[in-house]
Amino acid sequence: MSVAAITTLVPVVRWQPDARGRLERAALELYAERGFDATTVAGIAERAGLTERTFFRHFADKREVLFGGSPVLQERLVAGLAAAPPSAGPLAAVGAALATIPETLPEERRAGAAQRQAVIDATPELRERELAKFAALTAAMAQGLRERGVGEPTASLAAEAGAAVFRVAFGRWIGGDARDLGTLLAASLAELRGVAADG
Amino acid sequence: MSVAAITTLVPVVRWQPDARGRLERAALELYAERGFDATTVAGIAERAGLTERTFFRHFADKREVLFGGSPVLQERLVAGLAAAPPSAGPLAAVGAALATIPETLPEERRAGAAQRQAVIDATPELRERELAKFAALTAAMAQGLRERGVGEPTASLAAEAGAAVFRVAFGRWIGGDARDLGTLLAASLAELRGVAADG
DNA sequence: ATGGTGATGGCAGCGGCTGACATCAAGTCG
């Protein structure tokens, strides 16, 4: 038996790629199968072919593993705000930022997003974390608006409005609305404008 | 030595009163002195003259001990909504509900509220819990408005507006604004109305 | 007296999370 054959029996490369992604997928599967409370971090790591200690090197805690996409989304939104034409008003700039979201959440990810949301909705601890992520997102957008020269409280209000639009559109998207996310975002924003124009 | 004297050496009553309140005070003190993370539940219980096990009979977890007043506040707000005259519009009803808050948070509690808020602001885990409590409060107010016949999305928007007003007024109150909480709430609500009337 | 009730204590144990140290493939540089 050659040396090459031996080294092939044992992993050729020391570590399989994308440890973080494997942990995220394993966690979502287990949370969906058994529930969040009945899932142990050791169990997640085992399914991912890793150890518990490694899990905590990638994620701060057992909840955070479901929110790995949050920083990406936040960066995109802030970048979208900065890229909006200077002439655009606060809500128009927010709309431009929201319009970049489908790049992060294309149609292929709809089913996965829905599964993830079902898990979150079923677990108080995860809903709490989701609120915190939303608050951070809203604060970042308010900051981005201020950097465009928007004053307070307009910046905070517009950011809150943007968050509300996202919530509504995202809920429709994972709820099975046939329209794509970009269309839903635009429609929800238009509805908000309609409501604001009334009473 | 009489039997009466002996029973006085050892506690006359089996348990000191207000175990829950003692735990709340001990926790706030320790969180303020050493920080949330450096405080153990066993330490809180010890300062309160109880055991760790008893702490968890009164509070679901280490964070919840700072939010014992939340259900009371929520009940008052919902009751205030229900008590507002039927002719009052959504935001006026919310204003009437907010006006009942100073009964729960009178001037004497300002210093304690400020200390508590400083601890919360210094601890991510506690800020997360605070967000959850606020969300619950907002949902309860939206529900109360719906029971007054207010439709969606007006009910949710008015509830969010009420929460924003409370946040602003409360922040000013614990920030040392000389006006009392009732005045601050009314002023903040008036400012919101002003903003809404503009662009 | 007798027995029920409710708040608390004591104890064992799981699991989340952390610090410290070891391992070892792959890259870097002389």
Added chain:
DNA sequence: CGACTTGATGTCAGCCGCTGCCATCACCAT
């Protein structure tokens, strides 16, 4: 080409949050 560094992972010990289970015992009703 060999020594040295780097970085992702493994291993282990240990604290602490949190829970289930059973015991205790003042108080209260009958």
